[in-house]
Amino acid sequence: MSPDAPSSPTASSSPEPAPSAAPAPSARTLLPLVIPSLVVGVAAALLLLGVSALARMLQDVLWGTLPHALGIGAYSSLWMIVMLTATGLAAGLVVRQVYGHAGPDPATTGLVDRPMSPGVLPGLLVVTTLALAGGVSLGPENPITAANIALTYWLGRKAAPAAPEALWIPLAAAGTIGALFGTPVAAALILTETFAGRPGPGSLWDKLFGPLVAAGAGGLTRVLIDHPAFDLDLPAYPGTTWSDLLAALVIAPVAAALGMAAVYALPFAHTAFTRLRHPVLALTAGGLVLGLLGALGGRQTLFKGLDEVKTLAAHPGDWSAGSFALMSVVKLAALTIATACGFRGGRIFPALFAGVSLGLCAHALVPAVPATLAVVCGALGVLLAVTRQGWLSLFTAAVLAADPNVLPLLCVATLPAWLLVTGRPLMQLRPNGTALR
Template identity: 55%
Template sequence: MTGDTQSPLSTANLLRRVVPALVIGVLCALTLVALSSFATWVQHLVWESLPAAWGLGATPTWWTVVVLTVTGLLVGAVVRWAPGHAGVDPATTDLVTAPLPLRALPGLAVALVLGLAGGVSLGPENPIIAINVALAAWILCRPRLGVPVEGAVGLALAATIGALFATPVAAALVLTETFAERGDRSGPLFDRLFAPLVAAGAGAVTMLALEAPTFAIDLPSRPGLHAGDALGAALVALAAAALALLAVLALPWVHRALHGMRHPVLALGTGGLVLGLLGVVGGPLTLFKGLEEMKELSEQADAMTWGAILLLAVVKTGALVVATSAGFRGGRIFPTVFIGVAVGFAATALVPAVPAAVAVGAGVLGATIVVSRDGWLALFMAAVVVGDVQLIPVLCVAILPVWLVARVMPPMRVAPPAGGAPEFAALAPRS
């Protein structure tokens, strides 16, 4: 039998989806590049150019507190007064939500840039996906094109994930999980993945052409795998999962406390102040989204004690909870990967018999699976950070006990306000 008789989608239908998928893939990558590049420029201005111009030399600790507090106040002002209030509360959502109205996108973009540049411990993934989903829906969901909202969301999600990680593999894994959760059986899996993979590939190729950042870090050479590595990896993964689980359990309490202030400027300003104080305790490595910082940690880990490295992981965990609870616009995957890397380096410093590559991969695996509740994404992130495909069998064994724990724990999010109420009481329309 041919593929056409087995699939509800003909070859012609699949081919008609290629051009829209390519367009959305390139567009999503360019959006990511534009906002990330602008945030990096602002970051250098705030953290390097201004202190140097004022003769401060090395950035003083008080500068960290001031910058993050001001960042919180500015993001709070955007959430309060920008049209659309910079999207939805990130603590109530996963990676993707329903398309936002276009009027909310400028405020969301400004809030994202401020957070990334100001040192907030969140990544760009959630806001970038939200922006790209809204743009894709606006472009494709027209009567003339006839693309359903669900299809536009899938293309934008796949394209953005492909661009974020510079490979379509992560997008395929995430979408496979999504299809399974929805119970989607509308034809062969690869038919359903065809257009999203085209979009993810276009996004990844665009990022590679623009010199995309990499998650891989430098690790000491590995002497070879041993039977005991699986046990060591499982223990490290469980330790990282336990630390991430503390963040999951703390989120509703911290969220309730900060949102009890009832005004975004006050809540986010307070959150920024706390983040600044945590940055003073943990140092520069615990600031920002964590991508470059985990590479710096890999270069400094040999000169640090296991306790000092573990402190970085604990501080970063606290910063992730505060940033998410306060209402800063950002994602949780990037800082979670840093937490896992730090736990891994702490483990190998405490027990040198566990190779660094095994410990770091297991740490990323354990932390990511608890925060994301996605085993495929956790395996992918661990393999990408370590950059060693030979460790995948060990990681596949290590993930088993962690998943048994993670699957019965609550997700890292809070329930959205009842009846679609505003994120803060101050945003509610006056009667």
């Protein structure tokens, strides 16, 4: 054969076929997600509303009926210390005795984690209700999200075994977050950071289609039943000035630094309570410390903080700059202690209270700084440090004012605050007690 003649193709010289890419989602593939997403969203909201309603009724008994019957001031220092210590004892007994011990150590968990065993959930929901009613400085978001993820994952795999296992976690998380904030926007922002970077076909909106349906269903269910409101009815913001820009660039990083102090304190506090080697001892001691902190900071520093922050914003003249600063520090200390000693709960709403208090402190110190600007920048900084969720922090701070004029300054203030917190430890620990990064 002539060297110039083409050789016959062989197996070794044939090009390998290119791997076929997974087809992008279409309306035909996305539509079947609508019904399960709606069901998950509504169910997630109903669980949140049920636990919150039960906690509210128990709170009325513990902080109203009972002290009144005993002739004790409901929010006297003595009653705060007694009630929070008793709450720690009750929560510790539940954690010690129930199946699954109410889930893993809360200091090692985040907002969206792998599904727990369904058998753990009764104990988890009981200790969450006790913490919410007893005045512990934690919100419902982490345990309720964990419960909804566990239930959705377990029931979803039974109802649709052919569906991908990874489908159920984002649906449950989105439905819960949508219900917590009364809007799917917060869920979309969190899931953008949590899930959107994962490989898979389709655009960002394709990946978020099911979770957005679940978040919308959860948010609408909460709005129609409970009518939540995050707007603090702050004074209208008159518009940006150079001095406002300077204030925003100072307040947000200072708030972030205060939040980071709590982050750095968590491993040390956790180690101290771990040395007690028994959940009843650890939670009772934690409850006692929380009661002492409540006596120091006042009744506004108790509970998750969402209702209390509205009181601060409605009557800022009732407190001095020093009082606002004290409440901010006490709230972050209480959040750290509650997480370290084993109370089940979330960190978003207590961090929000601490940030708003710090913002009101800045306004009281320098009245020329608009209260609205100071509040949203303070909330932004502390939330960035505690949650390390940029979009969530920006969204939550923005809805406090419901004024689009503060958005440009908030976006700019995010940058120095983010530089302060990025790459540093998270407010979450590894099982060995060291901080995650």
